[in-house]
Amino acid sequence: MSKNSKWKYGFFLGCVAPNRYPMIEASIRAVFDHLGAEILELEGASCCPAPGVFRAFHIPTWLVIAARNLTIAEELGIDVVTGCNGCYGTLRDAWVELNHEPELKKMINEHLAKIGREFKGSIEPKHVVQVLYQDLGIEYLRGFVKHKFKDLKVAVHYGCHIIKPSDKRPWGGEYEDPTFLDEIIEITGAKSINYKDKFQCCGAGGAVRTAVKEISADFSREKLENIRDAGADIIIDCCPFCHLQLDLGQMEANNFYKDIIGEPYKIPVIYVTQLLGLAFGIDPNLLGLMKNHDLQQVPPFISLEPFLEKVKNQLT
Amino acid sequence: MSDNVEKYIKRKVYKSTNSRIAQKFVDAGLEKLRACINCGTCTGGCPSGRRTAYRTRSVLRRALTGDESVLEDIGIWFCSTCYTCYERCPRGIPVTDMIIKLRNIAVEEGHILDPHFVLANKVFYVTGHGVPANGEGNQKWRDLRESYGLPPLPPTVHMHPEAVKECQELMKSVGFRDLLDKIEKQKEKEKLEAEKAEANKIEDKKKEKEKK
Known part of the structure; x- marks a missing residue:
């Protein structure tokens, strides 16, 4: 497919996607390539830095490192795309704050000058889902759908920082009941089902997971219970850290709360571009949906087999 | 105007903001918290408060009134920064950002897990x-x-x-x-x-x- 120069992004990887859930990174690359959206590497980018921890420890550190990451894309003259809500939160909040507060920008640039960099504010940090929905658009995506899923019930999990704080996000101030991710999912024929407290946090962020795993796992237990009650076949998310929390966290919830949950949870967790890619007819191997190794103690911790089995006949 | 009325008008409502931590709050731009009417909407929507003793309103109240023990309260690390309180605050206080700043002050004092x-x-x-x-x-x-x-x-x-x-x-x-x-x-x-x-x-x- 010829590359359309208006869709060109610097791929901000973050930490969890490349270093723990590389199937997410692989699926974003495959889907963007398929859609004719070009991805360039942001060489030497660091942790965003994670908002719940590093921002909570020392705001100036959070701001200056975020600004440095943005300058890498500014040098290339292209917008940033990230597949992680946490990275998106950091890069977008920092970008908004620096662009609205000249004094702050001046202070940060004094530090950046010491390593020969300058934050200009010339490019915009975007989320993968934002690019799909706003830059490419639903109608454009619809044109690529080759296979339609039938009878597939999906629990959509947005996560928090793709939506909030809404005054620094591109969704027109909507924060209680957005639909953009459901709309994207439903072009595949899958049905986004409603479930209790759909927009509740997964419990990973804000340094909670690092601080007290049991509390963090109780957030996901509650989510998983509501998702199971609603009869979902799979969970679809758009953030590697939520993904980790809902996949690995499912094992943890099964362990910590085995006395109160009854049957252990085993709901397959799939990243939005993995599902889209399947509907577009992309090889499941390229989407990181097939396990192709003998490694132990690596994700996905909850088997995707029931899902793959269910849709197998719909993909021909 | 009678003396009493004048006294009443001039009374120092935010007496406690003279305390060390309250001053740090003000320095960090947290004076917006003074708009708080203690309605508890932040606590009401808090997913962490559903399962722990962390109470958003109470934590911010303690900080503003100069109760320094709040810096050592492990509860301030139970906020998952979901921003529900930020969105719903009827007084437009950026609640989650305040919690983050409170954590910054705690870390500066050496209170980090x-x-x-x-x-x-x-x-x-x-x-x-x-x-x-x-x-x-x-x-x-x-x-x-x-x-x-x-x-x-x-x-x-x-x-x-x-x-x-x-x-x-x-x-x-x-x-x-x-x-x-x-x-x-x-x-x-x-x-x-x-x-x-x-x-x-x-x-x-x-x-x-x-x-x-």
Whole structure:
């Protein structure tokens, strides 16, 4: 497919996607390539830095490192795309704050000058889902759908920082009941089902997971219970850290709360571009949906087999 | 105007903001909190408050009235920063940002949990990633990347040692290195004191036994 120069992004990887859930990174690359959206590497980018921890420890550190990451894309003259809500939160909040507060920008640039960099504010940090929905658009995506899923019930999990704080996000101030991710999912024929407290946090962020795993796992237990009650076949998310929390966290919830949950949870967790890619007819191997190794103690911790089995006949 | 009325109008409503932490709050731009009417909407929508004793309204009230014990309250680390309180506050207070600033003040005073400190000091500062894939213990993650057709390490700081140096340079420049060193010393001191106290306890027990 010829590359359309208006869709060109610097791929901000973050930490969890490349270093723990590389199937997410692989699926974003495959889907963007398929859609004719070009991805360039942001060489030497660091942790965003994670908002719940590093921002909570020392705001100036959070701001200056975020600004440095943005300058890498500014040098290339292209917008940033990230597949992680946490990275998106950091890069977008920092970008908004620096662009609205000249004094702050001046202070940060004094530090950046010491390593020969300058934050200009010339490019915009975007989320993968934002690019799909706003830059490419639903109608454009619809044109690529080759296979339609039938009878597939999906629990959509947005996560928090793709939506909030809404005054620094591109969704027109909507924060209680957005639909953009459901709309994207439903072009595949899958049905986004409603479930209790759909927009509740997964419990990973804000340094909670690092601080007290049991509390963090109780957030996901509650989510998983509501998702199971609603009869979902799979969970679809758009953030590697939520993904980790809902996949690995499912094992943890099964362990910590085995006395109160009854049957252990085993709901397959799939990243939005993995599902889209399947509907577009992309090889499941390229989407990181097939396990192709003998490694132990690596994700996905909850088997995707029931899902793959269910849709197998719909993909021909 | 009678004296009484004048006194009433001029009374110092925010007397407690003269306290050290309250002043830090004001310095950090937290005076917006004064608009709080204590309605508790923040607490009501808080997913952490559903399962822990963390109460958003109460924590911010304590901070504003100069109750310094709030800095040592582990509850302030139970906020998952979901921003529900931020969105719903009827007074437009950026509640979540206030909690983050409160945590900054706590860390500055050395109140940081051990796993958080290790993450900042030994992982992020050293590698540039919060969750790294380099180093000896992480071979399986590099293998996992390769199994999905990706290079063993991503083109981030992991492939660019000079980029790690840039990040460290910046962290020194904004004072983070000094802060981490200060906390490290403080933690070592606390550890020694705890060990000493433990040793004394054992000694006391021994003496008591001998007395018997």
